[in-house]
Amino acid sequence: MMDVSLRNLKLVNVIVKEGSVTKASEKLFLSQPALSHQLKKLEEEIGLKVFNRLNKKLILTETGQVLYRTSEKLLTSFNLLNAELDELKKGKKKKIRLTTECYTCYHWLPKVVQEFRKNNPEINVQINIEATKEPLQYLTEGKIDMAIVSSKSNNPSIKFEPLITDEMVVILSKENDLIDFERLELSDLKKQNLFLYDIPEEKNYVLTNILQNDISLVNSIQKVQLTEAILQLVSANLGISVMAKWAVTPFLKNNDLKIIPFRANQGQRDWFIASLDKITKIENSFIDQIKKDFKQ
Structure with missing residues (x-):
């Protein structure tokens, strides 16, 4: 099985671009004999000629063309890799x-x-x-x-x-019995129907952290997928919901809705x-x- 190294690909690439072994050796900081030796060794290892030598010129063979095309792709990727690693080392990212x-x-x-x-x-x-x-x-x-x-x-x-720390608040209709409260305790929600997002229960912050998985704190729980749908139901005074204040604020232009915070740090997240x-x-x-x- 052949094993062409990145070093060999770079050797072929530079010889092609510089046009001669002499110029390529200068580019690679090698002596001309050393570079010629490496090229000869490559050809021996793969058992194929990479260049034909015509009138002191190096002409790529079919094998050489394959190596050169591959070197263009891999060396470009390798250079990009080094550049990205260098950026990461400097604490920079793209x-x-x-x-x-x-x-x-x-x-x-x-x-x-x-x-x-x-x-x-x-x-x-x-x-x-x-x-x-x-x-x-x-x-x-x-x-x-x-x-x-x-x-x-x-x-x-x-x-x-x-x-950051955000605040979970109760959203309700202005027709709701709790409308005159300035702040709410969990015990105040006993008679309320609660609309929650339709996500796995273990990932529902309101259920796990606010209610502490105690569904007896509310009258019932109904799961709904979309924020807009939840707020439509709340606006119709069919129940309440608990959401982050920043999530519901854009919808408060609806005059039928009001938000009320919890007492103490109950709603802090x-x-x-x-x-x-x-x-x-x-x-x-x-x-x-x-x-x-x-x-x-």
Whole structure:
């Protein structure tokens, strides 16, 4: 089995581009005899001639043409690889791959990306929506660089950095019996029908963290897929919902809706940036953009 090395491909590539062994040896910082020896050794190893020598000129054989075409592809990829590794070593990146564990985050995430790209047009931000189902799994498999999550895992390979804190609020119709409350306790929801997102129960923050999986705290629970559908049902006073304040605020132009916060820190939710490697300078810039948008 033949074993053509990258070094051999570079040898052929440089000889072709420089037009002679003499010029190629200067380019490769080799003596002419040393380069000629390497070329002869290559031809012996593969059992095929790479160049025909006509009137002191080197003409590629069919074998040589195959080697040269391949060298163009591989050396270009190799140079790009080295350049990318060099950028990473300097703490620079040209691409950020991320996801979030919550589909409702996609209400604000595109705007953050848009603002970030204004000052960093050379950075390609890729949002992996598929990874929302299992963000930490995608992270450990190397399919994304960062995940925006509201809960930590015990995996020692994953680093969690505090990102933002948002507030979960109760959304209700102005016809609802709770309308005059300034703040709410969980016990106040006893007679209410609660609309939640139709996602696996273990991933539903309201169910697991607000209600602590105690469905007896409300009269009933109904799962609905879309934010807009939930708010239509709430607006018709068919029940209430609990959402992040930033997620529901754009819909409050509907005069039939009102939001009421919980008492104490019941509705506080912490978000983290999960990553495997040290966060780069450009990734930190993106994180700063998230924090800036939330402050506004």
